Amino acid sequence: MSSQPEHPTLLIPGPIEFDDAVLQSMSHFSQSHVGAPFVATFGETLTMLRKLFKTTDPSSQPFVISGSGTLGWDLVAANLAEPGDDVLVLHSGYFADSFADCFETYGVKATQLKAPIGSRPQLPEIEKALKEKKYKLLTVTHVDTSTGVLSELKSLSELVHRVSPETLIIVDGVCSVGCEDIEFDEWKLDGVITASQKAIGVPAGLSISMYSGRAIKAFQSRKTPPGSYFASMKNWLPIMQNYEAKKASYFATPSPQLIHALHTSLTQILSRPLSERFAAHRATSLKIKKAVADLGLKQVALDPADQANGMTAIYLPENVKAPELLPNLLKKGVIFAGGLHKEIATKYIRFGHMGVSVTDPKRDDIDRAIKALEAGLSDAGYQKA
Amino acid sequence: MSSQPEHPTLLIPGPIEFDDAVLQSMSHFSQSHVGAPFVATFGETLTMLRKLFKTTDPSSQPFVISGSGTLGWDLVAANLAEPGDDVLVLHSGYFADSFADCFETYGVKATQLKAPIGSRPQLPEIEKALKEKKYKLLTVTHVDTSTGVLSELKSLSELVHRVSPETLIIVDGVCSVGCEDIEFDEWKLDGVITASQKAIGVPAGLSISMYSGRAIKAFQSRKTPPGSYFASMKNWLPIMQNYEAKKASYFATPSPQLIHALHTSLTQILSRPLSERFAAHRATSLKIKKAVADLGLKQVALDPADQANGMTAIYLPENVKAPELLPNLLKKGVIFAGGLHKEIATKYIRFGHMGVSVTDPKRDDIDRAIKALEAGLSDAGYQKA
Numbered sequence: 001m002s003s004q005p006e007h008p009t010l011l012i013p014g015p016i017e018f019d020d021a022v023l024q025s026m027s028h029f030s031q032s033h034v035g036a037p038f039v040a041t042f043g044e045t046l047t048m049l050r051k052l053f054k055t056t057d058p059s060s061q062p063f064v065i066s067g068s069g070t071l072g073w074d075l076v077a078a079n080l081a082e083p084g085d086d087v088l089v090l091h092s093g094y095f096a097d098s099f100a101d102c103f104e105t106y107g108v109k110a111t112q113l114k115a116p117i118g119s120r121p122q123l124p125e126i127e128k129a130l131k132e133k134k135y136k137l138l139t140v141t142h143v144d145t146s147t148g149v150l151s152e153l154k155s156l157s158e159l160v161h162r163v164s165p166e167t168l169i170i171v172d173g174v175c176s177v178g179c180e181d182i183e184f185d186e187w188k189l190d191g192v193i194t195a196s197q198k199a200i201g202v203p204a205g206l207s208i209s210m211y212s213g214r215a216i217k218a219f220q221s222r223k224t225p226p227g228s229y230f231a232s233m234k235n236w237l238p239i240m241q242n243y244e245a246k247k248a249s250y251f252a253t254p255s256p257q258l259i260h261a262l263h264t265s266l267t268q269i270l271s272r273p274l275s276e277r278f279a280a281h282r283a284t285s286l287k288i289k290k291a292v293a294d295l296g297l298k299q300v301a302l303d304p305a306d307q308a309n310g311m312t313a314i315y316l317p318e319n320v321k322a323p324e325l326l327p328n329l330l331k332k333g334v335i336f337a338g339g340l341h342k343e344i345a346t347k348y349i350r351f352g353h354m355g356v357s358v359t360d361p362k363r364d365d366i367d368r369a370i371k372a373l374e375a376g377l378s379d380a381g382y383q384k385a
Numbered sequence: 386m387s388s389q390p391e392h393p394t395l396l397i398p399g400p401i402e403f404d405d406a407v408l409q410s411m412s413h414f415s416q417s418h419v420g421a422p423f424v425a426t427f428g429e430t431l432t433m434l435r436k437l438f439k440t441t442d443p444s445s446q447p448f449v450i451s452g453s454g455t456l457g458w459d460l461v462a463a464n465l466a467e468p469g470d471d472v473l474v475l476h477s478g479y480f481a482d483s484f485a486d487c488f489e490t491y492g493v494k495a496t497q498l499k500a501p502i503g504s505r506p507q508l509p510e511i512e513k514a515l516k517e518k519k520y521k522l523l524t525v526t527h528v529d530t531s532t533g534v535l536s537e538l539k540s541l542s543e544l545v546h547r548v549s550p551e552t553l554i555i556v557d558g559v560c561s562v563g564c565e566d567i568e569f570d571e572w573k574l575d576g577v578i579t580a581s582q583k584a585i586g587v588p589a590g591l592s593i594s595m596y597s598g599r600a601i602k603a604f605q606s607r608k609t610p611p612g613s614y615f616a617s618m619k620n621w622l623p624i625m626q627n628y629e630a631k632k633a634s635y636f637a638t639p640s641p642q643l644i645h646a647l648h649t650s651l652t653q654i655l656s657r658p659l660s661e662r663f664a665a666h667r668a669t670s671l672k673i674k675k676a677v678a679d680l681g682l683k684q685v686a687l688d689p690a691d692q693a694n695g696m697t698a699i700y701l702p703e704n705v706k707a708p709e710l711l712p713n714l715l716k717k718g719v720i721f722a723g724g725l726h727k728e729i730a731t732k733y734i735r736f737g738h739m740g741v742s743v744t745d746p747k748r749d750d751i752d753r754a755i756k757a758l759e760a761g762l763s764d765a766g767y768q769k770a
Binding site: 004010017024026029030035070071077078102203226229230231232255 | 389390392395397399400401402403408409411412413414415416417418419420451452453454455456458459462463486487490491580582588589590610611612613614615616617635636637638639640641642643720722725
C-alpha cells in the first residue's frame with residue numbers, strides 16, 4: 001500500500017507519518033533556486049498557503065523560510081515588536097515560556113498570562129490584562145504541543161479587537177495549521193506561524209507563516225531596524241513577493257526539495273474541501289479521546305472544549321512508567337511521545353493524530369495505535385478500576 | 386546510470402548535482418527527532434563533520450541547524466561578538482557586505498577591508514588594520530561565490546596569531562567546505578560556517594558549522610546574552626553535545642530527512658582520502674580554467690593563486706549577453722549561473738564544479754559543460770580574437 005519500507009508508525013505530535021508522494025518529492029533532482037521551474041514551484045506554493053490559511057486579502061503575506069517552527073518566534077519577536085514594547089503572551093503550556101524567552105532576547109517585554117496546567121487563560125482575565133497596559137501584540141498558542149490544550153481564536157480575536165484594537169493578534173499554530181480550522185481573514189488574525197512537519201505533512205525544515213497587511217504595515221513603520229538578520233522581514237519580504245510573482249530573487253538559498261514536498265502536500269490537502277479535513281481530524285480525535293476515557297485514563301487538557309483535534313496528552317495510571325510503556329509500544333509498531341511539560345513530564349504520554357494517519361483510508365494507524373496502547377497498559381499490569 | 390529523471394545538469398555554485406543515494410536519503414520514512422535511531426544518525430553525522438573539517442581537538446564543536454548558509458552569519462554575529470565590539474571583515478566580493486550587515490544588525494561594529502573586484506585583501510594591509518584597532522574577530526570569505534576569489538587561510542591565520550592573538554578567526558566556508566582543503570586544527574581556525582547544498586553535496590536546508598574550544602569559551606564568557614533566539618548558541622550548544630553523545634535532546638525540531646542525506650554524503654566523502662577529493666577538484670578546475678583561457682576569456686578572479694577550485698567566474702565577451710547565452714546553454718542541457726556581484730553582474734557568468742560532477746567517474750558533466758559553453762559562445766557570434 002505504501003512504497004515506504006516497513007517501519008514503526010510515528011504517532012507523535014510531529015514529525016508525523018508522511019505520504020509517499022510527499023517523500024518522493026524530497027528526492028527531486030537538483031534545481032537552481034533562481035531558475036524558472038523552481039521559481040514557479042515556490043510561487044505556486046506561496047499562493048496555495050493563502051488557501052490553507054483562508055486569506056483572500058491581497059495584503060496578506062506568506063513566508064516560507066528554511067528553519068524550524070522556532071524560527072517563526074524570531075520572525076515575530078524581531079520584526080513585529082521593538083525593544084521596549086510590551087507584549088502579552090497567553091500561556092497554555094511549555095511553548096509560551098519559550099516564546100516569551102524569544103521576545104526577551106530581542107528586548108521586548110513579555111508579560112505572561114498563565115493558566116493552570118491543562119487549561120488556558122480565560123477571556124475575562126485577558127480582557128483585564130488588555131485594559132491594564134497597552135500591548136503591541138498578543139500571542140496565543142493555538143495548540144500547545146506539550147499539553148494538547150486547544151485555544152479558541154475567534155472569540156479571543158473579537159475581544160482583542162473590541163478592547164485593544166491596535167494590538168496585533170499572533171497565533172502560534174505549529175501544532176494546529178492543517179488540522180484545526182483557521183479563518184485568517186474572518187477572524188482578523190495578524191500572524192500565524194507554523195512548521196512543515198506537523199499537520200501540513202512535510203518533513204521538518206521549513207518555517208511557514210502568514211501575516212496580515214496590518215502586521216506588515218506595523219513592521220514597515222518600525223522606528224528601529226529588525227533585531228535579527230536571518231529572521232529579518234526586511235530581508236525576506238521582497239524575496240517572498242518576488243517568488244510569488246514568479247520572479248527570481250536572492251537573499252538566502254531556499255531548499256528546492258523541501259519546497260517541492262510542501263507543494264505536493266498542499267496540492268493534496270487543497271484537492272478536497274478543508275472542512276472535510278478538519279472534520280476527519282475531529283472525528284478521529286473524538287474516537288481516540290473516547291478510547292482513552294474507556295481505559296479510565298484522564299487527559300492533560302481538562303475541558304473537552306480545550307482539547308486539541310490533532311493530538312492527545314494522556315496521564316498514565318499511577319504504576320505505569322513511560323520509560324517502560326513507550327519501548328513496549330515501539331515493539332508493537334507504534335511510536336508515541338513522552339511528556340514535555342517540565343512539571344509533569346514523567347506522568348503522561350502524547351499521541352499525535354494528524355495528516356495521513358487520519359485522512360488516508362488505506363491506513364489503519366489509529367486503530368492499531370489504540371489497540372497497542374490498550375495492550376501496552378495491560379502488559380504493564382494496568383486494569384481499569 | 387542515474388536513477389534520477391533526465392534533467393539539465395546543474396553547474397552553478399550551489400545547489401549542485403546530487404548523488405542518487407543522497408537524494409534517496411531525503412525520502413527516508415518519518416522518524417522521531419528524539420528516538421534512538423535518529424539520535425544515532427545525527428550523532429554520527431556530527432562526529433563525521435569533525436573529520437571533514439580535520440579537527441581532533443575534543444573541544445571543537447560542530448553545529449547542524451535547519452536553515453540556510455546565511456544562518457551561519459547570525460551564529461557568529463549573535464554569539465561570538467557583543468554589541469559594541471569591533472570586528473574586521475575581509476572583503477573579496479558580495480558576501481562580505483552581507484556578513485557586515487549581519488554584524489551591524491546585532492550592534493557589532495564591522496570594519497570592512499575591501500579589495501578591488503577580483504582580488505582579496507593582502508597580508509600587509511591586514512596586518513596594518515590589526516595593529517590599528519583591537520578586533521574581537523576577523524572574518525574571511527574562503528571562496529566568494531560572487532567572484533570565485535579564493536582566500537588563503539594558513540598564512541592569514543599565522544598573521545592573526547602573531548599580530549593579534551586574541552582575535553578569533555572566522556571563515557565563511559559556504560562555497561569551500563568539501564572542495565577546498567581546510568585544516569581546522571593545524572591552521573588554528575576558530576569558526577568555519579558552511580551550508581549543505583554546495584561541495585558537501587546535500588540539498589539546501591542545513592546550516593553547518595564548526596567552532597574551536599577557544600570560540601566556545603569566548604561565547605561562554607559573554608557579558609550580554611546572545612542577540613538571537615533561533616541562532617543562540619546557548620540554546621543549541623547542549624543540543625549538539627547531547628546528540629553527539631547519543632542522548633535525545635530538544636530545542637527545535639531538526640530535519641531527520643536532511644540529516645540522513647548529510648549522513649549519506651559524509652559517509653561517501655570520508656570513504657576516500659580527503660586529499661584525493663581536493664586534488665580532483667583542483668584538477669577539474671585547472672582543466673576548466675584552461676578551457677576558459679583557450680576561449681580567450683578572462684576570469685573575474687585575477688591572480689591564479691586566488692582562483693577557487695569549485696567554481697569559475699567568467700567575464701563574457703563584449704557582444705555576448707548573459708540573458709541570451711544562459712537560456713541557450715540550458716537548451717544544450719547545462720545550467721550556469723548569472724553574475725551576482727552588483728557592480729559587474731551583467732558582465733559575467735558563473736560555472737560551478739563541485740561534488741559528484743567532479744568526483745563521479747560515471748558522469749561527463751564537466752566535459753559536456755565545456756563543450757556547451759564553446760558552442761553557446763559560437764552561436765552568439767563570438768570568435769576568439
